Amino acid sequence: MRHDIRRKPATLSDVAATVGVAPMTVSRVISGNGYVSEETREKVLEAVKKLNYRRNGLARSLKRQQTDTVGLVIGDISNPFSTELANAVRKTLSARGYNLFICISEHSAKEDITALEALVDHNIDGIVVATRSNKEGDERLTEIANSGVPVVVVGRDFRHEAVDSISADNFKGGFEATQHLIDLGHKRIGFIGAAFEDRGRLKRLQGYISALGKHKISIDERLITGRRGSSTDTPGYSTEAIGYEGMKRLLSLPKPPTAVFARNDFTAVGAMSAAKEAGLAIPQDLAIVGFDDTPLALHTTPPLTTVRQPMRVQGQIAAEMLLRRISNKDESETEERVLDCELIIRESTVAQR
Amino acid sequence: MRHDIRRKPATLSDVAATVGVAPMTVSRVISGNGYVSEETREKVLEAVKKLNYRRNGLARSLKRQQTDTVGLVIGDISNPFSTELANAVRKTLSARGYNLFICISEHSAKEDITALEALVDHNIDGIVVATRSNKEGDERLTEIANSGVPVVVVGRDFRHEAVDSISADNFKGGFEATQHLIDLGHKRIGFIGAAFEDRGRLKRLQGYISALGKHKISIDERLITGRRGSSTDTPGYSTEAIGYEGMKRLLSLPKPPTAVFARNDFTAVGAMSAAKEAGLAIPQDLAIVGFDDTPLALHTTPPLTTVRQPMRVQGQIAAEMLLRRISNKDESETEERVLDCELIIRESTVAQR
DNA sequence: TGTTATCAAGTTAACGTTAACATATTCTTC
DNA sequence: GAAGAATATGTTAACGTTAACTTGATAACA
Known part of the structure; x- marks a missing residue:
């Protein structure tokens, strides 16, 4: 079987034309919303398979004005706690049907901003920011929050009337x-x-x-x-x-x-x-x-x-806060949570008996 | 100053209407392509500022059929070498104007696929896959490569006529x-x-x-x-x-x-x-x-x-391979590179004198 | 029998951009 | 001073999808 490499991907209309129905009907089959007869549905699905159709997420997002995707900006993924944070955020989000895109900004304000811009440019539905504070980054973040994008900060000293925050104490x-x-x-x-x-x-x-x-x-x-x-x-x-x-x-x-x-x-x-x-x-x-x-x-x-510091919990709470902001656009109380750390005593301070 | 929270963001047309020009003229100012008089440019920029305009990346990507974004799928970011890989990939890409979105798939085929789908759904321009091989994931990856999305695999045992690979030996x-x-x-x-x-x-x-x-x-x-x-x-x-x-x-x-x-x-x-x-x-x-x-x-x-294993180099090469695939769509030779590892002898095998 | 639901489609008009083409004006240049 | 180039704008038509509305059947019910 030859591959379909480089051929332009099929669109809804292509599928519709093949089956002989309106694009909207195909859309209904794909999304599962609205009435479609069993007969039509099968014909459509067949054509979908034949044409290797895949719905264009960009167009869909543009129309629906939402992407079901959340961005996470972290400074240094090599830090084990970044990992834990990211995993916890991802887990919580994916349970609610959201994807997570991670951007790394290796410790510079410029990259911090680049990452934020990239995410905003993709119209993600919200952002979790876990990088350290910096002047320019904070400015940009304020603009972003002002423009109505749900934002939650983790362990970052940042205040805004629409931004929740969570950090370890x-x-x-x-x-x-x-x-x-x-x-x-x-x-x-x-x-x-x-x-x-x-x-x-x-x-x-x-x-x-x-x-x-x-x-x-x-x-x-x-x-x-x-x-x-x-x-x-x-x-x-x-x-x-x-x-x-x-x-x-x-x-x-x-x-x-x-x-x-x-x-x-x-x-x-x-x-x-x-x-x-x-x-x-x-x-x-x-x-x-x-x-x-x-x-x-x-x-x-x-x-x-x-x-x-309880990174897993922070990640989970951050994700939950963000989801709340996303679904509940008019919510106005900002929440600021601080979690306790735990001192773990080992032998670098107390000699073993 | 009150915030513009929750108001719908301004569009090109909004700006155009404010200034009294055609949307296309505004587009030209924003993108910097085409002729615009200095006078008009200034008026437009003023309105842009006033309305807090920001171009909609989704619409832009949809129209341009490219997102200037590359996805990276890694299994476990807690692994230090994942970090090095990600950083190297990001650095190489950003030098060429591409953003990097990272997806993590914590060691399961299901999440591997989820990550791939999420990236494809966002019409990223290419994917670097650095997760381990698994049957379902490979199948999906084959489909993706078949559909013409540039793909490069890092340290993954995967073969496809349009997919380059790099790994350590x-x-x-x-x-x-x-x-x-x-x-x-x-x-x-x-x-x-x-x-x-x-x-x-x-x-x-x-x-x-x-x-x-x-x-x-x-x-x-x-x-x-x-x-x-x-x-x-x-x-x-x-x-x-x-x-x-x-x-x-x-x-x-x-x-x-x-x-x-x-x-x-x-x-x-x-x-x-x-x-x-x-x-x-x-x-x-x-x-x-x-x-x-x-x-x-x-x-x-x-x-x-x-x-x-030389993760930094692998990341850099992976990014370069991908960029080549992206810009040079008809390239057909698949490249497969294997880099030498280095044995680092310490005291767990050889007692210190 | 007529009235109302329910089902199965189709039509239209966006979402916000930009490529491509068209038009109008000004500037060169011989 | 006419022809062409350069400049400055506008118009049109997508990119691929879906919300909202419309139309036409068929079934259900009093």
């Missing part, structure tokens, strides 16, 4: 991580993964600062280290290399910290390497806490104490 | 991993992550078998263990849990292996845990090789010997 997570170190008796606790100036935008750092404050431990800016994010672009995601460098810097201080809270697990792992290289024993000489509970955390030596 | 990778173990003097080498019956579809396992064969080491089926994939659905991706179980099974044999080759790093890590639990020293009592060189591999204790 990073402040509390950071607070509890630090509190945990304090409870273990540490007084000099470093923070790796962001600069002190970033504290306005970084909840985890705020939690750290707040916990120290609560226990009357004065903030030593030299103990807070990391590459500073520019304000117009995304604050650089903190990597293993940054953790390594940061730890080196902390260890070179006259009075190095006895514990560090790293902004995320990657950073923590980098810090761990630097500490080991310097001959420090973990957790005896240096306690380390990470954030995110990536698969990595379980396999470091020693296993990493970290903070887990 | 998993056979050779498996061969070299096994060869490495043999070179170290091992005679009883296990394979974890697939059943012996899967060998028809699993190149890594074939490489293992071939390497043993070359060195006149007879194949002991008891040494090959893993959950068997069904033929209609995707062979289950091998996880850490499977590695753990598999290792336990191998260790319970009367004569356990002295080395194992795991189908991927996750599986290897699971196997490692089981081995440690049994009191075995790695690599002295048991040598382990993984596959994929995930970030994990560097951080296990001891660091994992593994095989790296």
Whole structure:
């Protein structure tokens, strides 16, 4: 059998002409709406098969003014929690008959915007945005929300009267991580993964600062280290290399910290390497806490104490919020939900008995 | 300023009416094609701003018969190499003005098909498929390729006269991993992550078998263990849990292996845990090789010997192949490229001096 | 028997763009 | 100053579908 390659695909009218009915009749057969006699239906289906007909989604969407598709913008899919988020969103949506298109914007405002535009251009029915805040991106996002596209943000600091948001309580997570170190008796606790100036935008750092404050431990800016994010672009995601460098810097201080809270697990792992290289024993000489509970955390030596955020739940709730917005266009109350994180204590802070 | 929420978005004609010109003139201003006087252009742009006009991509795509968008179907975005692949594909495409929409199909033929359909429904200009082979999915993929949609497969065993393919040389990778173990003097080498019956579809396992064969080491089926994939659905991706179980099974044999080759790093890590639990020293009592060189591999204790496949390059080449197919519709030679893997020797096979 | 449902189609007019062609004006150039 | 080129706009007709309306049967019912 020869292939039909490159021939123009058949349209409703082609099918209609073959059978000898009106295009609308074929449409009725395809969509299953309206009356069609059994006889006609069969003839149509036969022709559909013969012509290899497939309905043109573009035309359909244009006419129906909806695409049954939702977009998800994430920054870095390599992050395990992005995966969990995406899967949860997809699962929830697909149960309601929606498709999910994912766009990745690798940490730059420009790509963030490109992704948003691409999705809007395809008239998706709604967008879940899970990238970090940035000025230009927020502006564009505001325009999009203004124009009536349902939007939900996940873990992004963005406010708009028609945009719901969901995030983990990073402040509390950071607070509890630090509190945990304090409870273990540490007084000099470093923070790796962001600069002190970033504290306005970084909840985890705020939690750290707040916990120290609560226990009357004065903030030593030299103990807070990391590459500073520019304000117009995304604050650089903190990597293993940054953790390594940061730890080196902390260890070179006259009075190095006895514990560090790293902004995320990657950073923590980098810090761990630097500490080991310097001959420090973990957790005896240096306690380390990470954030995110990536698969990595379980396999470091020693296993990493970290903070887990409920990504699956966030994804599910985000999808549900969006579906509500989509179906219930006039809904006006914006919802803002914050979920608790969970401190997972492993051996990088507490020595095994 | 009040928002324009929920009002129907302005169209070309709305803008045209405001300015007092024909819609086509506005279209010319927007697209930048054709002659428009400076004066008119300015008036139009003003109205565009005032009405918050945004061109409807759906209508445009329908008319132009192209969407400047490419779809990527991947199985599991949590896998670090999926990330690399996606990023490389995106980068290459965006340099040529194409958007990338990613669909994930979490390891089931049904979702694989759903993803393909969703993309085809949106009339994307081409598809990169990086999911594992499965019967129904392949059938659908054949239909899609037949209908003239440019398709490129990555690491998927699929053949079609109009579909290019790119993959890593998993056979050779498996061969070299096994060869490495043999070179170290091992005679009883296990394979974890697939059943012996899967060998028809699993190149890594074939490489293992071939390497043993070359060195006149007879194949002991008891040494090959893993959950068997069904033929209609995707062979289950091998996880850490499977590695753990598999290792336990191998260790319970009367004569356990002295080395194992795991189908991927996750599986290897699971196997490692089981081995440690049994009191075995790695690599002295048991040598382990993984596959994929995930970030994990560097951080296990001891660091994992593994095989790296060049995902970035695969992604780039896949995108280039696809772009060529898209722009050069009548091209007929199908291209099939296979890239070398790289064995990365770490301490899970060779003890540190 | 006439009135109303129910069923099975067909017709029309969008959805919002743009390619292709047509028309009108102005500018060159010999 | 006539012929052609360049510029500036308008008109028409799709792209492929479906919502809404219309028409004509046939069946159901009082």
